[in-house]
Amino acid sequence: MTKISLITGASRGLGRNMALSIARRGGDVVLTYHSNAKAADAVVSEIRAMGRKAAAIQLDTGMVSAFPGFAENLATILRDVWGRDTIDHLVNNAGHGDYALIGETTEAQFDRLVDVHFKGVYFLTQTLLPMIADGGRIVNLSSGLTRVAYPGYAAYAAVKGAIEVVTRYLAKEIGSRGIAVNTVAPGAIETDFGGGAVRDNPELNEQFAAMTALGRVGLPDDIGPMVASLLSEDNRWVTAQRIEVSGGQGI
8 A cells, every 4th residue: 555654844944855755666656735735736846747646635733723623624635535534644843943042042933943843743753653653654854963062053952962862762662662763963054044045055065064974064955865764664673763864974
């Protein structure tokens, strides 16, 4: 039976690349988007052009109160499109970049990072656990910045570190269902994340490239296929792990 992957924040950037990579390997995809329905529909069209099934649902992953309604929408789409009531994979990818030195971080910045990258991931996963098929997979996105300190990224890295801890606990708690849970931690990537800073700021790009063993910053194509592979049966014995995909950043 074809596997169905739910990827949050997949209308652009790494999420989009993950969705397309999964489709290329023969999987179907449900993707969420925050506000850009047009971009999400374009990803759905690309996946369908490969002969796979796809659907898009709007979701603010920082708004826990929206999760029950989202689950209902997801259940309807699963029945209508796939004739099923479960997904196989959940990829908690959605997020935003908001960076400041510790001495300059506002409470609003901090709260939004917690809501989207920690609280939202925690409670969306909780909401969807009954809809994930036994033997499935969960992948949470973290960051190379939980291991390598770079001024201005403390709050962002801290909430990602919290997710790494939750990943290990979740793997332990639902392992009896045969569900593998892992964290993928990308290094610096050329996307529009964080205002496109790594992609569009030559000085910052060069700084991160100099910190990386392979001599460059990452590209979406360095991450999406890796996540698609991690979701496959080839990696069924990998769980409770933090897997850094950074080209050797900061070693």
